[in-house]
Amino acid sequence: MKIYKIERTQQLPISINEAWSFFSSAAxxxxxxxPWMKFEVTGELPDRMYPGMIATYRLQPVLGITLSWMTEITHMEENKYFVDEQxxxxxxxxxxxxxxxxxxNGVEMTDIVHYALPYAMVGRVAHQITVRKKLEDIFRYRHQKVEEIFKQR
Structure with a gap:
């Protein structure tokens, strides 16, 4: 199984409590x-994140194909880190x-994603052709959107 990695760091002019409150809320x-992913939360979410929490979503990552996604919060230390696993x-x-x-001047936020695709060689080809670029596009969008949200404050 080929494991890929994406790592992104962003600095935000907000307090650690404000960052935690925003990013630890799956809502x-x-x-x-x-928006092109047509992402929607499909299950109920608690007010506060906790280890063992399950979140379910529906999205269209490529070619308009709708997929279900379920993640679990496996590790968490408030105001420090959390880990979600598919x-x-x-x-x-x-x-x-x-x-x-x-x-x-605020908070440094780092995302580290390790991921693998199914279907061995087909997955590797898909990664080279589209998956890596889509994930980079998603993180680039996220970076810009987060800057927009916190600069408005």
Missing amino acids: NLSRITP RHGPYRFWHHQHHFKEVE
Whole structure:
């Protein structure tokens, strides 16, 4: 199984509490996901994140094909980090770390995603042709949207 990695860091002019409050709420995920993905939360979400929390979504990542996705929050330390892992969805493996660190002018936020695609060689070709670019587009959109949201404050 070929494991790929994406890592992105962004600095935001907000407090650690404000960053944690926003990013630890799965309800805000749709606000920072590109509209072309037609992302929607399909299950009920609690007010506060906790280890073991399950979140379900529906999205259209490519070619207008609707997929269901289920993630679990597997690790969490408030105001420091949380990890979501796919339990059902389009990837063979998905492990997404969200790290938060106070810095001089706000918060440094780092996303680290390790992922693998199904179907061995077909998955590798799909990764080269489209998957890597789509994920980079998603994180680029997310970066811009987060800057927009927190600069309005």
